Amino acid sequence: MIKFNYPDGSHCYRALHTAHAVFRNDDxxxxxxxxxxxxxxxxxxxxxxxxxxxxxxxxx
Structure with a gap:
């Protein structure tokens, strides 16, 4: 499992095989x-x- 933390302080859990990338955008x-x-x-x-x-x- 992977836990994503959101800017508003909340979070969600996703199965690892559904996460495809984590990166920094142009901003x-x-x-x-x-x-x-x-x-x-x-x-x-x-x-x-x-x-x-x-x-x-x-x-x-």
Missing amino acids: GKLIARAEKADRTGMYEFEITGFELLSTGIVYD
Whole structure:
């Protein structure tokens, strides 16, 4: 799993295989690219950071 942290302080969890890229755009913002839930393509969103979560560990 991967945990994406959003600029507003919230976060979301995604399966690692749906995350395709993390990069900085021309404005220097950190951007994540992930597969849409319906598998019809990709979308990009701004993040402040991310964590790769290990199996069997409880994160709170």
